[in-house]
Amino acid sequence: MTRMSTFSSPLLLGFDTMEKTLERVAKSADGYPPYNIERIRGAEGGTDKLRITLAVAGFSDEELDVSTEESQLIVRGRQADDTEREFLHRGIAARQFQRTFVLAEGMRVTGAELKNGLLSIDLDRPQPEKLVRKINISVRD
Template structure:
């Protein structure tokens, strides 16, 4: 027996990769580090939509963090090195690695990233897409 998915509709052609991406994201989400996504106010009318993703990355330096765009995904990785010369009496703050993936809509662009006071902010813009209408010629054969 095969399972029906929302993307199995005959009207949704070519969305099978999106379904696989959503399944992978659902499996790999452990909640660390916590993050916010906010819509930024437009400073000038007609400016493209702006979003900001803010992750709580206290203890990470800019050398420990990597922000990249891979195909249509924003990937944020954090790798802390564990200095071996320290001798802890109690260790409640672990040097934990993480990877957060955000799927970007078509046309979404990363405008920049900034680390300040333990918060990593990644700014995104979504320019208004060009409206294109293309006429398809119909060939007739008898």
């Protein structure tokens, strides 16, 4: 039995890489760390911006990595296990994570800030250009 996907329509050309990206993101869907995505309205006529805020309490800026790869924003956190301390009870585990967000074409990361255990990542949301292009038709007889 063959699997029909959303992108298998003959009207959607060249979206096979997008489908693979979405499948990879869905498979890595872990609930940690929790995050918010908010729209920051621009001034009159200005472009809207997006802010992704992740709750990363216990991570320092050296233990966090924010990068873009192709059309994805990837946030990684790696905490080293502290072997010098002796715990009688350990309820807060040293945890690693990777959170991936798929970015639309042309989106740019403008900055990242760590404050009070919250990592905020700002993105530009560009206004798409309306592009009309005339295609010449060649005649063969």
